[in-house]
Amino acid sequence: MQKKSKKPLLRALVAALGFSAAMSASAADPLKVGFVYIGPIGDHGWTYQHEQGRKMLAEQMGDKVETSFVENVPEGADAERVIRNMAKSGYDLIFTTSFGYMNPTLKVAKQFPKVTFEHATGYKQAKNLGTYLSRSYEGRYVGGYLAAKMTKTKKIGYIASFPIPEVIRDINSIQLALDKYNPGTEIKVVWVNSWFDPGKESDAANALIDQGVDVVFQHTDSPAPIQTAERRGVYAVGYASDMQHFGPKAVLTSIVNNWGPHYIKSAQAVIDGNWKSQDYWGGLNDDTIQLPISDLVPADVKAEAEQIEASIKSGEFHPFTGPIKDQSGAVKIADGVVATNAELASMNYYVENVKAELPK
Known part of the structure; x- marks a missing residue:
């Protein structure tokens, strides 16, 4: 009796194993x-x-x-x-x-x-x-509180990139904190129309400091404003990353994105x-937003900043709780009402007491 070859069986087995391995891979x-x-x-x-x-x-x-x-x-x-x-x-x-x-x-x-x-x-x-x-407006509000407590000139600077909702609402959030903790403090805005341009950012910081600003915020990406603030002897608030090492004598906090x-x-x-x-x-x-507060901030001010941060975390406080009016005095968020995400995402106005003009 002729024996059947095992080769077809082996080939079939190899093919099956190969297919299985390919599926696994x-x-x-x-x-x-x-x-x-x-x-x-x-x-x-x-x-x-x-x-x-x-x-x-x-x-x-x-x-x-x-x-x-x-x-x-x-x-x-x-x-x-x-x-x-x-x-x-x-x-x-x-x-x-x-x-x-x-x-x-x-x-x-x-x-x-x-x-x-x-x-x-x-x-x-x-x-x-x-x-x-x-x-980021949550961090800006706490930063605004720190600026309100640390400023001597009552003039705060903001280096802005483009007039889009996220930038506008961050400026507004700072102004709301200034109004509450040091009424009459003004925020001055310089638009650089760029996300990353160290030269423009540094020039903007210098221009603001020349106008009497003694705390500089930024909505741009380089550490140039921090370095300028350090060199000019004023305070600053970093953005996106912890910028403390770029201005150890300037940075109060940074709004860090995680x-x-x-x-x-x-x-x-x-x-x-x-x-x-x-x-x-x-x-x-x-923890998407983190706020490392510098030792430049006095202990009592730091403690209150941490209390504000805790109240935002718990939901007890929302920076955009009405009544909130725009520059014309029109009510944008009613008394006791918290702004919705949709309202925050489409924010295209300055709140009252922002003296700057919004680009068209």
């Missing part, structure tokens, strides 16, 4: 996560903090994710090209981290429905596009298959 493929940055990762501000968040994601999730980034991407056509190239290159989750990326992100998201997108600071969403931002936990949560949700589009606002209560 596919199941274990890392989630590809991309980040699009407006500035350089070394700006020590906004982009730097997003990069710290990416690093935290990579470190804590290990081989479950594969991350990369593109820095210095201008808003507009270049952003759309970069975002689309990421989507075409097999990225599963893409974070776009500047307000001006909103429309390009939405356009690409519609073209790549199987890719998940999240856009920082915007308000347009889709089934596969969510939004996220920090409640993005890592959100990036980890979003990536895990995509892996688990339960990610849903949402409008995420992270604040003091979930």
Whole structure:
């Protein structure tokens, strides 16, 4: 009797094992996560903090994710090209981290429905596009309290990037704190029309200090305003990252953005298959905003600042609780009413007592 060859059986077994191994490898493929940055990762501000968040994601999730980034991407056509190239290159989750990326992100998201997108600071969403931002106005309010207590000239400066809602509401939040804790204190605003331009930021800081400002805030990304304040002998409040080391004799606090936990949560949700589009606002209560207060601040002032911070964390106090009027005296938020996220996200007016003029 002729024996049957075992080769077909072996081939079938090998093929089956190979298929199984391929399936296993596919199941274990890392989630590809991309980040699009407006500035350089070394700006020590906004982009730097997003990069710290990416690093935290990579470190804590290990081989479950594969991350990369593109820095210095201008808003507009270049952003759309970069975002689309990421989507075409097999990225599963893409974070776009500047307000001006909103429309390009939405356009690409519609073209790549199987890719998940999240856009920082915007308000347009889709089934596969969510939004996220920090409640930086909470930190600004506490910073405004510190400025109210530390100023001698009753003139506070603000170096602003672009007249978009997040910048406007942060200015308003500071003014509300000034009105409460040192009435008559004025906030002066200089618009630099840039997110990252150390030269312009330094010039703006000098111009404000020349006008008598003795506490400088910024909504820009470089440490240049801090360094200028240190050199000129006035106080400053940092933004995005802890800028204390750039001005040890100047920095009262910094409104620090801590993005890592959100990036980890979003990536895990995509892996688990339960990610849903949402409008995420992270604040003091979930550690998305952190406020390291300097020893330059007297102990009693620091203690009260910490009490204000605790009341915001607990929900007992909200900086935008009415009555709040605009510069014309019109009531924008009624007495006892707390502003909704939608009202905060679309804020396009200065509150009363802001003496500056809002750019058209």
